[in-house]
Amino acid sequence: MAKQSNGKQISLSALCATVKSIIEKNSEKNYWVLAEIGEIRVNPNSGHCYMELVEKENDRFKAKIRANAWAYTYRNINGWFQSITGSPLSQGMKVLANVSVNFHELYGISLTVNDIDPNYTLGERERSKRETIERLRNEGILDLNKGVDLPPVIQRIALITSSTAAGYGDFMSHIEAALSYSFDITLFQASMQGDKAEPEIIQALYDIYKNETDFDAVVLIRGGGAQTDLECFDNYNLAAHLAQFPLPVLTGIGHERDETICDLVANTKLKTPTATADFLIRKAMEFESAIEQLYAQVAQTAITFTRYENEKLSLLGQRMESAPKSILTTQGNQINNLALRIGKASVSALRNGAHQSEVLFGKAKEASRRRLEAENSKLSIFKKTVDLLNPERLFKRGYTVSLFEGKSLHKAGKIPEGSQITTIGHDFKATSTVTKFETKNTEQKKI
Structure with a gap:
C-alpha cells in the first residue's frame, strides 16, 4: 500500500529543473566517451545530426543515449573525420567522442557532440582486423583455399556480386569483349555493403555448394568505395566460409590500395573486377597456346620418330637380306678349301658338308625372322604412343x-x-x- 502524502508536493517541471540543476552542478564540462554509433541521421534542411550512441557486450545493449551534433559542428567534425579515415561517420562505427551532458525538461537527458577523434576509429578498425586474421590463423583455415588447385581453364564461373554494381558491369564488359572465348557465368545476387552483405554472400556460397560440380571457381567482385563500404569483407564469418570453400575463390574487391580479409583468405586475389576478368581471359589464352604447342610438338615428334624408325627398319631389312648370302659364301669357300685339301674325299664327307651348310642357312634365316618380328613389335608400340598423343x-x-x-x-x-x-x-x-x-x-x- 502506497504511503500517504506528508503534505509536501512538487510539480513535475520543478522536479525536472532540480534534476537539471544537479546535473549542471555535478557534471564535468565535457567527457571523452567510447561508444558505437547505433543510429545516425542528418536533417536535410537544418543540417543538424542526430545520433544514438550505444555500448554493447556480447551483442547485448549495456547503455544507450541520444546525442546531437549541431550543423556547424557536424560539418567540421564529419569533414575532418572523412579526410583522415576515408569514410564519413556512419552506423556501426566505434568512436571516441567529446560530449557534454544536457537535460531538458521536455526531451530528457541527451549529449551534445563537440568533437570526434578519427585516429581512434582507424586504430579500432585495424585492431579488429588483426584479431580476425589471427583467429583465422589459429584455427588453421587462413590459407586453406589457397591449397585448392585452379583448373587450367576457368569457364564455368559462379559469380557473387550485385547486378546493379558498377564492378559487375566492368567485369561483364571485359568478359564479353573476349570474342575468341566462351564463359558460362551464373550470377548469385548479393548485397556488396551494409548489414545484408555478410548473410547474403554466405547464402550465395551455400547455393553454389549445392551444385558444386557445375562450377570451376567462385568469383567475388565489388567496385571500389569508402573504407566503411568494404568493412563487410573483413567479417570473420564471411572470411571463414570463403577460406573453407571447396572450390577456388577469386576476389576482385575495391581499388588497388584496398586489401580485405576476404582477399587474404581467397585462392587468388585480383586488384579490381576488371583485373579479375583479364585474369580469366589470360588463363584461357595460356591454355589455348599450350594446346597449340602440344599439337605442334606431337606432330613434329611423330614425323621425326616415324622417319627414324623407317630408316632403322630399312637398314635392318638390308642387313637381313645380305646376311644369309654372306654366310653361304663363307661356307662355300670353306667347302671348296676342304675339297682342295682332301681331294677326292668320300661321298659321305660331301654329304656332311652339305648338311652343315643347310643347318647354318636355317639358323641364319630363323635369326633374321626373329629380328624382323622384334622391330615390327617396336613399331607397333610407337604407333600406339602416337595415337595417345593425337x-x-x-x-x-x-x-x-x-x-x-x-x-x-x-x-x-x-x-x-x-x-x-x-x-x-x-x-x-x-x-x-x-x-x-x-x-x-x-x-x-x-x-
Missing part, C-alpha cells in the same frame, strides 16, 4: 578449334565481313559466315 582425343573431350585462313581467331586479326571461318570438333566440321566483327569494348561478334 589431338583428336582433345576433340573427343568436347574441345573445338575455330580457324580463319588456317589461323586461330584471336591470332587472325580483324576478320572481314562475309569471310568464312571453320570450326572443327570430334565428329563435325562446320563452316560459318561472319556477318559482323567488332573489336574489344563493343558488341559481340555475330556469326
Whole structure:
C-alpha cells in the first residue's frame, strides 16, 4: 500500500529543473566517451545530426543515449573525420567522442557532440582486423583455399556480386569483349555493403555448394568505395566460409590500395573486377597456346620418330637380306678349301658338308625372322604412343578449334565481313559466315 502524502508536493517541471540543476552542478564540462554509433541521421534542411550512441557486450545493449551534433559542428567534425579515415561517420562505427551532458525538461537527458577523434576509429578498425586474421590463423583455415588447385581453364564461373554494381558491369564488359572465348557465368545476387552483405554472400556460397560440380571457381567482385563500404569483407564469418570453400575463390574487391580479409583468405586475389576478368581471359589464352604447342610438338615428334624408325627398319631389312648370302659364301669357300685339301674325299664327307651348310642357312634365316618380328613389335608400340598423343582425343573431350585462313581467331586479326571461318570438333566440321566483327569494348561478334 502506497504511503500517504506528508503534505509536501512538487510539480513535475520543478522536479525536472532540480534534476537539471544537479546535473549542471555535478557534471564535468565535457567527457571523452567510447561508444558505437547505433543510429545516425542528418536533417536535410537544418543540417543538424542526430545520433544514438550505444555500448554493447556480447551483442547485448549495456547503455544507450541520444546525442546531437549541431550543423556547424557536424560539418567540421564529419569533414575532418572523412579526410583522415576515408569514410564519413556512419552506423556501426566505434568512436571516441567529446560530449557534454544536457537535460531538458521536455526531451530528457541527451549529449551534445563537440568533437570526434578519427585516429581512434582507424586504430579500432585495424585492431579488429588483426584479431580476425589471427583467429583465422589459429584455427588453421587462413590459407586453406589457397591449397585448392585452379583448373587450367576457368569457364564455368559462379559469380557473387550485385547486378546493379558498377564492378559487375566492368567485369561483364571485359568478359564479353573476349570474342575468341566462351564463359558460362551464373550470377548469385548479393548485397556488396551494409548489414545484408555478410548473410547474403554466405547464402550465395551455400547455393553454389549445392551444385558444386557445375562450377570451376567462385568469383567475388565489388567496385571500389569508402573504407566503411568494404568493412563487410573483413567479417570473420564471411572470411571463414570463403577460406573453407571447396572450390577456388577469386576476389576482385575495391581499388588497388584496398586489401580485405576476404582477399587474404581467397585462392587468388585480383586488384579490381576488371583485373579479375583479364585474369580469366589470360588463363584461357595460356591454355589455348599450350594446346597449340602440344599439337605442334606431337606432330613434329611423330614425323621425326616415324622417319627414324623407317630408316632403322630399312637398314635392318638390308642387313637381313645380305646376311644369309654372306654366310653361304663363307661356307662355300670353306667347302671348296676342304675339297682342295682332301681331294677326292668320300661321298659321305660331301654329304656332311652339305648338311652343315643347310643347318647354318636355317639358323641364319630363323635369326633374321626373329629380328624382323622384334622391330615390327617396336613399331607397333610407337604407333600406339602416337595415337595417345593425337589431338583428336582433345576433340573427343568436347574441345573445338575455330580457324580463319588456317589461323586461330584471336591470332587472325580483324576478320572481314562475309569471310568464312571453320570450326572443327570430334565428329563435325562446320563452316560459318561472319556477318559482323567488332573489336574489344563493343558488341559481340555475330556469326
